[in-house]
Amino acid sequence: MRYKSGTKEYNRWYYLKNQDKLKRVRAKWYQANKERATINAREYYIRTFEAKRNVRTRWYREIRKKILNKLGNKCILCGFDNPWALQVDHINGGGTKEIKKQGGKKVYYQMVLEDINGKYQLLCANCNWIKRHENNENHIVSKYLTSFKK
């Protein structure tokens, strides 16, 4: 098989053909340049993973802002409006179950944003805990608390 040199296909073909040799060369280089290799790996990590993390963080921040805007920017029960303590609440309960069912927080956020049936509301952390307690939604917590009452 002939590929034009410099193309992705050529590089792969070349790599497969000379795999053992290349591995040996790389291992030798690594032995002679351990420090450099560590630095390279770290720089690579910082470049790629941090960049990805930033993109992810920005995405969550943006979609959260959109969701808060959509749901009125304050707790529907007491009017508390500090975004750091506002939580999206599934009106009929089962929010976390739905996250798991739908396969992740990202999908859940997207769902909340696109929901047109008014299934979600904003609650502050306090009202959310009280609601959970009153509806007995928080089985794990109540189990935990009753274990102290004995």
Ligand SMILES: [Zn+2]
């Ligand atoms: Zn509240």
